[in-house]
Amino acid sequence: MIIFDNVSFSYGKTQIIEKISFRVAPGEFVAIVGPNGAGKTTVSKLARGLLRPTSGTVTIDALNTRTTKASKIARTTGFLFQNPDRQICQNTVRDEIAFNLKIQGKSDDETTSRVEELISLFGFDPNASPFRLSRGERQRLALASALSAKPKILILDEPTTGLDYRECMKIMNLIKSENLAGTTVFMICHDMEIVSDFAERILVIADGRLIADGNPDTIFFNKEICAKAALLPPQIAELSQRLGGAYQGIRHVDNLFGAIRKNFKGEATL
Amino acid sequence: MKGFLQYIPGNSILHQLSPITKLALSVLLCACAFLSSSILYISFLLLLVLGLSAMSGIGRSALQIFSLLLKLSLILFLAQIFFIREGDVLVRLPLNLFITDEGLAFAILIALRLMLSALPLALIITVTPMSDLAGAMVQKLRIPYKYAFALTTAIRFIPIFSTEISEIIEAQRARGVNFDTKNIFKKIRLILPLCLPLLVSSIKKTEYIALSAEMRGFALRNRKSGYKSYAFKGRDLIALLAGVFIIAASLLINLP
Numbered sequence: 185m186i187i188f189d190n191v192s193f194s195y196g197k198t199q200i201i202e203k204i205s206f207r208v209a210p211g212e213f214v215a216i217v218g219p220n221g222a223g224k225t226t227v228s229k230l231a232r233g234l235l236r237p238t239s240g241t242v243t244i245d246a247l248n249t250r251t252t253k254a255s256k257i258a259r260t261t262g263f264l265f266q267n268p269d270r271q272i273c274q275n276t277v278r279d280e281i282a283f284n285l286k287i288q289g290k291s292d293d294e295t296t297s298r299v300e301e302l303i304s305l306f307g308f309d310p311n312a313s314p315f316r317l318s319r320g321e322r323q324r325l326a327l328a329s330a331l332s333a334k335p336k337i338l339i340l341d342e343p344t345t346g347l348d349y350r351e352c353m354k355i356m357n358l359i360k361s362e363n364l365a366g367t368t369v370f371m372i373c374h375d376m377e378i379v380s381d382f383a384e385r386i387l388v389i390a391d392g393r394l395i396a397d398g399n400p401d402t403i404f405f406n407k408e409i410c411a412k413a414a415l416l417p418p419q420i421a422e423l424s425q426r427l428g429g430a431y432q433g434i435r436h437v438d439n440l441f442g443a444i445r446k447n448f449k450g451e452a453t454l
Numbered sequence: 455m456k457g458f459l460q461y462i463p464g465n466s467i468l469h470q471l472s473p474i475t476k477l478a479l480s481v482l483l484c485a486c487a488f489l490s491s492s493i494l495y496i497s498f499l500l501l502l503v504l505g506l507s508a509m510s511g512i513g514r515s516a517l518q519i520f521s522l523l524l525k526l527s528l529i530l531f532l533a534q535i536f537f538i539r540e541g542d543v544l545v546r547l548p549l550n551l552f553i554t555d556e557g558l559a560f561a562i563l564i565a566l567r568l569m570l571s572a573l574p575l576a577l578i579i580t581v582t583p584m585s586d587l588a589g590a591m592v593q594k595l596r597i598p599y600k601y602a603f604a605l606t607t608a609i610r611f612i613p614i615f616s617t618e619i620s621e622i623i624e625a626q627r628a629r630g631v632n633f634d635t636k637n638i639f640k641k642i643r644l645i646l647p648l649c650l651p652l653l654v655s656s657i658k659k660t661e662y663i664a665l666s667a668e669m670r671g672f673a674l675r676n677r678k679s680g681y682k683s684y685a686f687k688g689r690d691l692i693a694l695l696a697g698v699f700i701i702a703a704s705l706l707i708n709l710p
Contacts, residue, residue, distance in 0.1 A: 233625055258630030269655060270618075270625035273647040286629050315654050329629070 185210055186370060187232050191240035193226055200226045202392045210336070213360075213369045215383035217376070217403075219414040223392040225266075228341050231370060233257045237366070245336055257357065262330035266342040268322040271329065277317075278303065278310040280325060282370060285330045302328045306358070310374045320351030327355060331362060340371040344378060356382055380404065380418040380431060388413045459519070459579050460613045466510035466688060473590035475690040476582055480574040482697040487570035493559065499700065503573055512580045519576045520569070527565035532560035558583040584610050590684040591679055599675045607663065611656075618655055622648050648701035683700045 186208040193201040201223045208214050216224045229235040230242050233249035242249040245260045265271055274280040280304050285295040303310050305326045314325055323343065329339065335409075342358065344352040360382055363369045373379050377398065379386060386403045388396035390413045396403055403409060404421040463469075468476070483499060490496055495618040507516035534557065541556030578587070623633060626648065635641055 232628055236626055253632060253634065254627045255630045255632035255634075258628065263628035265625050265628070268649055270622045271629065271651075273622075273626065273650050275650075284629050287632075333630075407529075 185243075185245065186368070187241070187243040188227075188231070189241045189243070191230060191237045191242055193223075193230060193235060194238050200392050201230070201237075204389075204392075204394045205240075206387060206394060206397055208368060208370055210368050211366050211383060213363045213383050214371070214387060215379045216370070216372045216387045216389060217374070217413065217415060218389035222389045224414070225341055226388055227389065228339050228370065228372055232261060232263045232339050234263075241269070255287075258284070259333065259339045260335055261339060262335035264323075264330045264338070264340045264343050265306075266345050267317075268326035271326045272314045272322060275313060276310065277308045277312050277314055277325060280314050281328050282343055284329055288333055290333075298332055298334075302332060320347045320354070323347060323351070324355060325377065326356070327358060335367065337368045337370065340369065340373075341373050341376060342366050344373070344375060352378070376404070376416055377400060377418045380420065384414045388415070390414075459576060459609070459616075460515075461583050462512050462515060462580050464511045464581070466512075466581070467514075467693075468510040468577075469505060470689065471693055472594075472684050472686055472690045473578075473582050473587045474594045474684065475686070475693050476578045477587075477591075479671070479693060479697045480578055482701050483574045484571040486701055486704040487567040489701065490707075491563065492704075492707065493566060494632055495704060495707055496563070496570050500566065500570050500573065503570070507577055510581060512577065514572070515580045516577055519573060523569045523572055527568045530568055531561045531565040534564050579609055586682065586684070590681055593680060593684055595673075596677065599677070599679070600672075603667075611659075614659070615652070615656070619648065619652060622651050643692040649650075 188204050188206050191201060191204045192199070204227065215253055216227060218224050226235065230237055230249070231244060233242070233244065233247075233252060233254045236250050244257060247257055249257065249258075272282055278299055281299045282295050285298060290298075299310075302308075302426065306324055308321075308325065308328070314322060315326060327343065338359065343355055347355065356378060358369070359369060371383065373383075383400060386396070386398060386400055387394060388403060388409055395412055396406065396409045404415075404417040405425070409415070410417055471479075483503065484497060487496060504513070504516055504520065507513050534550050535553055536557070538557035538560050539552070541554035543552045543554055544558060545553040547553070573591060584606040588599070588606040590597050591597045591602040591605075626644075627633060631644055633641065633644060635644070
């Protein structure tokens with residue numbers, strides 16, 4: 185569980201986060217959205233314990249980030265940066281995936297078996313140089329590395345930025361399958377289509393404040409919040425609104441088709 | 455270390471001086487550091503530089519650079535203090551080590567020299583935009599543009615690398631690497647692998663810069679390509695005269 189209790193954070197005199205409170209329950213898939221400079225990355229770093237709050241308390245998996253070393257939090261929490269190149273520091277894909285396990289003091293047998301499992305799951309060449317992989321492959325490698333220690337919580341800072349649709353879906357499907365297996369996912373994302381497709385809950389941040397917290401249906405239907413946080417709702421939300429506000433549960437295709445049937449008549453109707 | 459060795463905009467006298475005057479003043483102060491053997495005089499010049507920096511609104515940056523130089527000077531100080539064995543013994547230490555009065559004085563002098571020679575040069579970067587420094591070197595000193603560009607780009611990369619290494623360390627902390635260890639060998643073993651991502655990102659950055667420079671007609675640039683002129687004004691003359699006075703004083707004043 186991730187708990188933000190009245191958390192504020194500032195760099196010198198610049199206030200970045202102001203009195204944010206929320207809870208993320210185990211197994212949830214939560215997306216943080218908001219305009220550039222809203223403080224989303226700061227929230228993710230605070231959650232991971234890479235930054236310590238100026239005031240308030242951040243608790244992750246029952247560990248207070250103010251008093252717990254970031255290396256200890258790594259045992260239960262995986263973190264994926266927007267730029268995988270800062271994470272990758274080994275000469276082969278195999279060594280890169282094994283790195284997290286080694287620094288956590290896992291046995292050689294455990295490390296080897298987990299590395300082999302991830303290599304086959306992600307379809308990597310274990311002896312390839314990470315630096316020769318494509319951008320999408322490097323991002324998947326960083327994800328494999330973050331998943332190596334079987335974290336209970338996965339924090340992702342814009343995991344799909346700069347990737348094409350196919351790579352994007354590969355990454356998101358892997359993340360979703362981890363979430364279905366019980367991993368809590370806390371993801372920053374700018375792509376509202378992805379947020380709408382994968383997240384169960386959205387936290388909207390603007391100017392360092394939490395301005396909304398709800399499911400995708402509620403958030404994308406609220407024009408005021410979308411305008412405040414400069415969110416461009418996914419096309420399916422637009423379509424739903426034009427069909428008379430039948431967005432509730434729109435991700436269930438039957439509901440959408442039902443709404444279309446109600447609004448259109450004739451042979452061309454689905 | 456955010457903002458370390460980066461240009462800080464301002465309207466102070468130091469900001470308004472010609473880049474060439476600032477370079478000349480730095481070289482003069484550097485020369486003073488080696489011409490004078492007076493601890494008092496070099497200390498006075500260091501304080502003068504720090505005072506001028508504070509008046510120019512770059513006091514914080516100057517203190518940052520000063521504290522870094524202080525750490526480097528400390529290494530030099532410790533190396534010197536035990537090597538000089540002439541003079542009266544002040545402190546006896548185990549392993550036949552001792553500190554003499556001459557050794558102490560020389561170690562302080564060497565440490566101060568290092569600080570005075572490096573501080574003004576480092577401060578130029580905080581009061582002069584890199585493009586102006588390169589432009590003035592090409593226009594006034596007739597240095598070929600590609601050498602001026604290489605020099606200023608190398609300086610410009612220092613804060614970029616500093617930020618980059620902080621971000622790499624943060625990424626590795628997120629993976630569970632504990633950099634808080636007090637064991638120096640363990641710390642080196644943890645930091646060494648970070649050289650790889652830094653090296654890869656540096657090479658990539660260099661390639662991007664080379665490409666964008668080519669696209670902007672880098673090869674066609676010559677001395678007349680710059681649109682700015684760096685005129686030598688009255689204040690530059692006064693600053694240079696002050697510099698000459700300081701260097702003359704370092705030769706004439708015989709302080710301890």
